[in-house]
Amino acid sequence: MTGKKDIFLILLLLHLNKKVQGRTRFQKTVCLLKHKYQIPFSFSFKSYYYGPYSEDLADTLSLLQGTNLIEEVSEPLNEEMVRYSYRLTERGEDIIRSTISSADKELLTKMKKNIEEIQNIRTAELIALAKKTKFAEEARESPEATGKT
Amino acid sequence: MDRKHFVIDPIHGDIEIPHWLMQIKDELPIRRMNNIKQLGLKALVNFPGAIHTRYLHSLGTMYLAGKLADLLIQKEETKGRTDLKKNLINNKECLQAAGFFHDIGHGPFSHVLDFVMKTALKTDHEKMGVKIVKENFKDVLEEESIPVDSVCRIITAKHKYPFLGDIINNSMDIDKVDYLIRDSYFVGLKYNFDLGHFLDQVTICGEGNALEEYKLVLEDTKEAKSSIELFLLIWKTMYDLVYHVSASRTAEKMLEKAILEALKIDKGLETKMSDAKEFITIDEYNLLDQVSKSGEFSKKLVEMIKKNNLYSELWSDELREPNFSLNERFMESLRSVDSASEKITHELCTARSEPYILICDIIRTKAPRNILVDKLDKEGEPIQMESSIIEALKKEELTIKVYIEPTLNKKKGKSLAKTIKKEVQKIIEEWKG
Numbered sequence: 001m002t003g004k005k006d007i008f009l010i011l012l013l014l015h016l017n018k019k020v021q022g023r024t025r026f027q028k029t030v031c032l033l034k035h036k037y038q039i040p041f042s043f044s045f046k047s048y049y050y051g052p053y054s055e056d057l058a059d060t061l062s063l064l065q066g067t068n069l070i071e072e073v074s075e076p077l078n079e080e081m082v083r084y085s086y087r088l089t090e091r092g093e094d095i096i097r098s099t100i101s102s103a104d105k106e107l108l109t110k111m112k113k114n115i116e117e118i119q120n121i122r123t124a125e126l127i128a129l130a131k132k133t134k135f136a137e138e139a140r141e142s143p144e145a146t147g148k149t
Numbered sequence: 150m151d152r153k154h155f156v157i158d159p160i161h162g163d164i165e166i167p168h169w170l171m172q173i174k175d176e177l178p179i180r181r182m183n184n185i186k187q188l189g190l191k192a193l194v195n196f197p198g199a200i201h202t203r204y205l206h207s208l209g210t211m212y213l214a215g216k217l218a219d220l221l222i223q224k225e226e227t228k229g230r231t232d233l234k235k236n237l238i239n240n241k242e243c244l245q246a247a248g249f250f251h252d253i254g255h256g257p258f259s260h261v262l263d264f265v266m267k268t269a270l271k272t273d274h275e276k277m278g279v280k281i282v283k284e285n286f287k288d289v290l291e292e293e294s295i296p297v298d299s300v301c302r303i304i305t306a307k308h309k310y311p312f313l314g315d316i317i318n319n320s321m322d323i324d325k326v327d328y329l330i331r332d333s334y335f336v337g338l339k340y341n342f343d344l345g346h347f348l349d350q351v352t353i354c355g356e357g358n359a360l361e362e363y364k365l366v367l368e369d370t371k372e373a374k375s376s377i378e379l380f381l382l383i384w385k386t387m388y389d390l391v392y393h394v395s396a397s398r399t400a401e402k403m404l405e406k407a408i409l410e411a412l413k414i415d416k417g418l419e420t421k422m423s424d425a426k427e428f429i430t431i432d433e434y435n436l437l438d439q440v441s442k443s444g445e446f447s448k449k450l451v452e453m454i455k456k457n458n459l460y461s462e463l464w465s466d467e468l469r470e471p472n473f474s475l476n477e478r479f480m481e482s483l484r485s486v487d488s489a490s491e492k493i494t495h496e497l498c499t500a501r502s503e504p505y506i507l508i509c510d511i512i513r514t515k516a517p518r519n520i521l522v523d524k525l526d527k528e529g530e531p532i533q534m535e536s537s538i539i540e541a542l543k544k545e546e547l548t549i550k551v552y553i554e555p556t557l558n559k560k561k562g563k564s565l566a567k568t569i570k571k572e573v574q575k576i577i578e579e580w581k582g
Contacts, residue, residue: 007480023533047361048311056484062515063483066545068470074540082535091470099477 006060009041011088011096012108014070017115019087021075023058024050025123026086028130029115030057035133037114039107045135051127052135061086069095156208160331161344164212167245169293177429178253178281182207184432188332189258190404194397194457196336203259206328207249213323214248215241217316217348224352233353236360240313242295247303247317250286251324254278256422257433261401262408264487269412270423275305280425312353315365320517321351321377329383336391340383347376354523366521367534377520378538385516385542393512399459399552406505407450408436411443418443446504453555460508460552463562464569468511468547473573479580483547486511490549496576497551497569506554509573514546549573 013020013029020026031052033039043060045052064070069092074082088096100108121129154166166174173179182204186192192199218241225234254277256262266272279301282290287297299308306314317324326347333340350373355363367373412419418439421427431439437455441448453459466472468483482489493509501507520534533539551569553562 005477005481006484007477011477046307058518059515060484062518062543062545063513063547064480066469066513066547067475067480067483069475069480082533084533089470095475095477 006042006057007064008096008099009039010060010064011069011092012100012104012111013115014086014088015093015096016108016112017119019073019085021085022083022123025126026061027051027053027057028123028126029118030054031130031133031135032118032126033111033114035135036129037110039111039114051131052133064092068092158205158209158212160209160327160334161212164208167211167242167293169242169246169289169295170211170249172289173286176285178285179204181429181432182253182255184434185255185257185259186433187259187328188336188391189261190400190454191336191391191394191397193454194400194459195394196391196397198337199332199335201331201335203252203255206331207252209327209331210251210317210324211245211249213327213344213348214244214316217323217351218244220348221351221353230356232358232360233355233363236310240299240310242293243299243303244313244316246290246295246300248323250278250282250300251304251317252278253281254428256428257431257436258401258404261404264405264491265408265412266422267485268488268491269409269419272423277425277428278304281429284425285429310360310363312355312360312363312365319365320519321367321380323348325384325517326380329380329387332391333383333387338387338390340386342376342379342383346372347380350376352523354521354525364521366523369522369524373522374534374536377534378536381516381539381542385514388514393514395462395550396459398510398512399462399508400454402508402510402552403450403454403460404440406508407440407447407454410450410504411440411447413444414447415439415443450505458555460554461558461562463507463551463553463558463566465548465550466570468549473549474578476578476580479577482580483511483513486513486547493573493576497572500572506557507569508552510550510552512546512548512550514548516542516545518543 010030013033020029028051030041030043031045031054034041034043043054043057045054047053061070065072068089070086071089073085073087075085077083118126151168154171155163156166158164183202185203186199187201187203187206188196188199218237222234222237222241225237252274254274256266256274263274266274266277282301283297290297290300302308303314303317306318308314316322326344330341330344350368350370352366352368353363354366367377412422421431437451441451469475479489482492490509490511494505494507497507497509498504520539522532522534524532526532551573553565557565
């Protein structure tokens with residue numbers, strides 16, 4: 001499992017999950033995959049508005065959209081709100097299919113199982129779970145800012 | 150009571166200089182910002198009016214940080230969030246200091262040094278800035294009850310309370326507000342919007358005692374939507390017409406290569422640029438001199454820039470599927486576009502046995518994202534500002550260009566232009582790493 005880079009793992013995640021609904025959901029899914037299930041993403045997360053968030057992950061998703069390998073689709077949730085989902089483009093799907101090798105079988109099986117578990121969790125619970133991961137311990141151990149209040 | 154001190158700024162009018170800044174304003178790290186132009190080589194190439202400095206932008210950002218803090222405090226008068234109000238009042242000067250110091254670690258010619266600092270010197274302007282502030286101004290700030298760690302954490306967006314960092318370093322921070330208005334004024338485009346109205350649309354979203362979860366957002370109003378749309382349109386236009394404009398971008402890449410080559414020869418320059426104490430002695434004037442003295446190639450490039458004898462754009466294309474066959478190894482390298490373009494440059498030049506006779510440049514245009522409004526979703530999903538304009542502008546653009554040395558361009562430009570795309574496609578397709 002070592003040596004796999006983030007782009008490969010994101011494409012693999014979308015290959016296995018077909019569509020991840022919601023920008024927040026994507027962030028928390030990757031956080032759980034990394035910290036709970038030990039999938040070797042290198043993104044580092046920090047505490048943000050709705051739990052762990054990685055600027056580097058958001059940046060990488062933006063890069064993959066810009067180069068036409070994944071697409072962001074908007075779906076109206078109700079009259080006022082829209083949810084953004086990610087999925088692979090045809091070319092993104094081609095790339096991941098041609099990149100997966102037999103050596104990835106173990107990773108593939110493991111990620112598939114992990115993703116199935118995550119898919120059954122509601123977003124609010126997913127956020128709570130992500131907050132409880134090792135990420136949270138790391139955040140607590142970091143030196144406190146000396147704000148005046 | 151001490152007399153108040155002001156400076157006059159072409160953008161914001163009178164700016165009050167706080168007591169802590171009065172004590173240090175003539176010290177070297179701060180005076181140096183007067184010798185670093187905000188837009189670097191753009192003044193020499195495309196925009197002769199763009200001679201405004203990092204110092205002026207720093208004053209403007211400090212002013213806006215104070216103004217926004219006052220507006221947010223005022224809004225809290227009626228909201229009953231006493232802890233938040235107290236926090237803002239206590240941190241107002243911290244925010245002003247962070248606004249003033251946020252760019253103090255920039256090298257001469259501003260973003261020209263970004264890649265050099267990252268690769269050759271293993272640092273960046275934020276880390277360098279934090280070192281400079283801590284080494285030089287800790288005592289002065291803390292005598293005025295401004296904790297230097299707090300200032301640095303706001304600058305690097307790592308503060309315990311994210312809404313404070315967001316004011317200086319996030320999607321719609323006041324750093325961007327100041328540089329967009331200031332840069333457009335000095336280049337002569339004069340794009341503008343009503344600052345008071347814009348800042349009045351900013352608020353803090355959150356409830357309860359956990360200030361750690363509070364966030365800087367926009368009001369959920371049509372006025373806020375119009376304001377942010379205008380802000381982003383100006384942002385996009387400034388990137389297209391100013392920051393990424395071809396000729397000065399070429400000059401910037403030439404200077405970057407001149408410095409990289411100089412660093413290979415001149416270890417003294419490397420030491421000078423790596424050490425925070427030495428770094429503060431480097432400004433635009435002495436850097437060009439020093440680079441010119443560090444090898445014939447660097448000297449030649451600097452002379453060419455001074456005479457406006459620049460490389461020409463040989464070829465340009467959108468870097469995306471299906472124009473290029475992108476594999477995951479190359480995509481991984483694109484997370485640092487400057488490193489990827491340096492590697493392509495190297496391969497193009499190795500084939501011709503002459504360093505930097507061609508220069509590859511990959512330009513990534515990323516609009517600010519995470520524009521949030523003051524509204525909570527039942528599922529805990531952050532509510533993004535809903536706007537077709539914002540969505541359209543968020544789409545990332547990647548452009549790849551190759552610049553060519555003028556003599557080679559005269560001799561072989563036409564024939565090379567035809568083959569260069571194929572060469573670049575092959576390099577990308579067979580990407581190693």
